[in-house]
Amino acid sequence: MRQSLTITRLGAQGDGVAETPAGPVFAPLTLAGEVIEAEVRDGRAEDIRRLTDSPERIAPVSPHYGDCGGCSLQHWAPAPYLAWKREQVRLALFREGLETEIADTVATAPGTRRRLALHARRGPNGRTLLGFKARRSWRLVEVTACPVADPRLVRAFPALAEVATPFLEHPKSAPTLHVTWTLTGLDVDVTGVERRSGGLSRDGQMRAIEAAGRADLARLSLAGETLMMARPPQVAFGPATITLPAGAFLQASPEAEAAMVQRAVAAVAGARRIADLFCGAGTFTLPLATVAPVLAADASAEGIAALKAGAAAASGLKPVTAEARDLFRRPLSPQDLKGVEAVVFDPPRVGALEQTRQIAASGASVVVGVSCNPATFARDARVLVDAGFRLETVTPIDQFLWSAHIELVAVFRR
Incomplete structure (x- = not known):
């Protein structure tokens, strides 16, 4: 039975929410104030027909909008969309009893994302399809345009489909x-290839390498193992240039990365020694080394090696000491952080509760927290505030445009 529903707000995942006697109903691709008609199953609206539109609704720019599982907020005008992201950060802090100045969300322009995860599948006619998963489904949506991606990535889609073809040789891949x-x-870097049956065959590897050459790839790797490298893939972190390890983490947008790095560097100005924890290949470490000597740590040995090589080849940097260390199993202790006046930490989505406790007990006077999850950030921030730090400011960063995903940079001072 179809129901008429009024959307009253947007939930944390960006779906519209209608309050009903049976509980909240989540309706994707809707906005507050809109009236819809839909089938309701297990608290979700399906087969939605909008009866009224919000004045904040705008025309989406992607031809794949509504089918592709990405860009779920592309229909929302920029100002209220960015304000909503700021509000999500405020709510996460509020749940932990925290209040502070929250800056306006830093916007990221379309066409600037330098990283994509493209799924490859065999089409019904044998053609290789490349794209993203459909909303709440394993079905592949073939993508021919992507307004968030760097246009150079989009232009490479046909060549990348050719590169993907040899990796489809096993039906379970x-x-x-x-x-x-x-x-x-x-x-x-390609993942998701069936390994129990021997992985990619020698012939498949050769065909993939040949396709990579025709596509002029800098490097092609399989689950982090290099198959071919025409040129070392390089990125710049501050004054240093590093060669990315195969499959390594990298911020999705250079614009968002620059916004985060600029705020971190400004916050630690005057520090005589800095620690950068969960440093990866040096996104923050190398710019921070223009300010003071840096102690860096991350679980990725390959990332640490790339960081060291980049620091050694750069000029104008203060000394960098880098260690491959699992900061979840072996967080840096106050003794390890002795003499460190400022700490920058950028953990994964689960946050870094135990490492935060060690930072709180250290002698650091400034802490910069970078996070991709406001909820775990707020939990960790509570630890620092309880230890005598003041949460000075938080800046949301809209790195993943038109999604519910929120990055942030926060500054704490004793």
């Missing part, structure tokens, strides 16, 4: 191409 635009060209 579901390859994903992790594609990154670097200073020296495209870097592609």
